Amino acid sequence: MTDERDAADGFDVTFVGRATIDLTVRVPHRALPGRAAFGSPLTASPGGKSLNQAITVAQRGGRVRLVANVGADPWGHQIRAALTDVGVDIRHLTLIPDAATGAAVIEVTPDGESYITLALSPATELSTPDVQRVSALDSRAVVVQLDLPPEPVTALLRRRPAPTVIGNLVPHADLEPTLLRHLDVLVVNQHEAAAILRTTTDDPLEAAKALQRLGPPTVVVTAGPHGAAYAHPTGPQRFPRPPCRSSTPPEPAMPSSAPSPSTSPGTSPYPKPSAPPCRSGPEPSDSAGRTPRPDLAGAGRSTSRSHSRCPQHQAGQGTTGGSCLCRAQRPLGVPGLRAVGRRAGTATRRRSAPARPRSGSGKPPARPGSSGRWCCPRDRNRPSSS
Numbered sequence: 001m002t003d004e005r006d007a008a009d010g011f012d013v014t015f016v017g018r019a020t021i022d023l024t025v026r027v028p029h030r031a032l033p034g035r036a037a038f039g040s041p042l043t044a045s046p047g048g049k050s051l052n053q054a055i056t057v058a059q060r061g062g063r064v065r066l067v068a069n070v071g072a073d074p075w076g077h078q079i080r081a082a083l084t085d086v087g088v089d090i091r092h093l094t095l096i097p098d099a100a101t102g103a104a105v106i107e108v109t110p111d112g113e114s115y116i117t118l119a120l121s122p123a124t125e126l127s128t129p130d131v132q133r134v135s136a137l138d139s140r141a142v143v144v145q146l147d148l149p150p151e152p153v154t155a156l157l158r159r160r161p162a163p164t165v166i167g168n169l170v171p172h173a174d175l176e177p178t179l180l181r182h183l184d185v186l187v188v189n190q191h192e193a194a195a196i197l198r199t200t201t202d203d204p205l206e207a208a209k210a211l212q213r214l215g216p217p218t219v220v221v222t223a224g225p226h227g228a229a230y231a232h233p234t235g236p237q238r239f240p241r242p243p244c245r246s247s248t249p250p251e252p253a254m255p256s257s258a259p260s261p262s263t264s265p266g267t268s269p270y271p272k273p274s275a276p277p278c279r280s281g282p283e284p285s286d287s288a289g290r291t292p293r294p295d296l297a298g299a300g301r302s303t304s305r306s307h308s309r310c311p312q313h314q315a316g317q318g319t320t321g322g323s324c325l326c327r328a329q330r331p332l333g334v335p336g337l338r339a340v341g342r343r344a345g346t347a348t349r350r351r352s353a354p355a356r357p358r359s360g361s362g363k364p365p366a367r368p369g370s371s372g373r374w375c376c377p378r379d380r381n382r383p384s385s386s
Contacts (some may be wrong), residue, residue: 010090010138012062016131016156017050017145017168019068019083019093020102020118021075027107030115039107044075046082047104049145049168058086065089067134069124074100099123127153135161147172157182167216170195181215190223205229205236254308 024043031037046055065087070076072095079101083090088202102121108114131152134142141164144156150172157165157179166185170192171177180186193207194200196214201207204221208231211219220230227240 006315010063010140011065012139013054013057013141014065014067014134014162015050016067016134016144017143017148018048018120018124018126019046019066019070020081020104021031021045021050021080022046022047022104022106024106024108027109029109030107042296044078046079047106048102050143051079051083053143053168054083054088055086058088063089065092065137065139067092067126067130069094069096069099069126069130070237071095071099071101071121071124075103084295086149092137094130096124113292123147124332126152128152131156132159135159137161140164141166141167145169146175148172150175154179158180177214185220186211186216189221190221190226193221198284203229205231205238209236222369277284 008285022043022045024045025039025041027037029041037120048068050066054064057065057213059259062089064341066083068071070079070093076095080090080093083093090338091181091357100121102124102125103119105117124146128151132155134156139162142156142162143166144153146153147169151176153172165183166187166189167180167183167266170188171180176244188196188211189202190201190207193204193211195208197207199210201210204223204226208219208229210219212231218230218232220228222228225241228236229236265266
């Protein structure tokens with residue numbers, strides 16, 4: 001926690017902006033219209049541009065103050081505790097009674113892009129009296145979120161509360177563009193720069209030069225994997241992205257039998273997996289139309305007659321490991337193709353068998369002296385007694 005000596009000597013940076021709760025979920029892809037996308041478990045953590053910057057500077061040893069409002073709810077107390085733990089001065093973090101803390105719903109896709117929806121709480125937005133207190137504070141620099149309501153931002157920029165005033169984010173739509181000349185430094189990313197300039201550009205350096213013409217003497221445009229660029233009165237300059245430790249798992253160790261990595265470009269140093277045996281045509285099925293289970297491939301069954309009719313053998317492809325289409329698809333206990341056809345032919349012959357002889361009344365001829373029924377088929381040929 002910030003001690004009294006730091007408060008007496010002043011602060012390095014005072015951040016003026018929002019403190020919210022980030023509701024983050026990682027998704028494999030964004031949801032399509034009318035569909036749902038299943039993501040990771042939801043996490044709730046303190047967030048907001050000014051809060052994140054204040055925590056980062058405090059973790060690096062800077063003396064930091066945050067001017068923001070939050071609700072007097074569990075989220076507000078969670079934010080207060082997180083700031084206290086890292087040593088951020090919270091005397092100007094106000095908990096508003098009967099107000100809800102704002103939140104940001106963040107979807108993170110596998111490529112690292114974030115899609116953010118802000119659910120602001122109007123009761124916790126900074127007002128002009130809130131930022132007027134910043135003028136009496138002793139700070140070497142003040143960083144303000146330009147997307148705050150225009151009234152407090154206008155009052156802050158016109159007072160110039162510190163030797164260095166830095167602006168972040170896209171300015172509010174109602175903020176007077178000429179107020180940007182009160183900034184010493186404007187810091188935006190390439191998407192925010194395109195929104196301010198109302199144009200699209202992939203070159204952060206050109207964007208920085210264009211924003212510099214709006215008034216700020218120094219403009220920094222960050223471009224993610226493409227590094228950053230800045231425009232300064234002494235001249236523009238580009239900066240590549242600094243190296244960082246990847247969050248992806250390391251590559252597996254190369255096996256001792258693997259070839260040397262010094263292979264030709266575009267080829268992998270690891271051997272390719274062998275392709276499965278070729279099986280042409282539809283898979284055979286049993287008499288009920290069920291596809292045999294391959295894990296029950298027939299053991300101990302002769303398939304010499306079926307081999308001669310196998311499409312692979314007829315094509316001269318041979319077998320792989322002693323198995324082919326006819327054997328691998330004939331599990332134990334499931335009849336082969338010839339057996340299925342043989343039973344099917346038998347059933348056909350049974351259906352086409354001649355009908356039993358019938359009398360003129362449509363009934364089988366009765367045995368004289370009997371009840372009118374044949375006891376068994378042999379009685380048909382048995383001579384009757386007269």
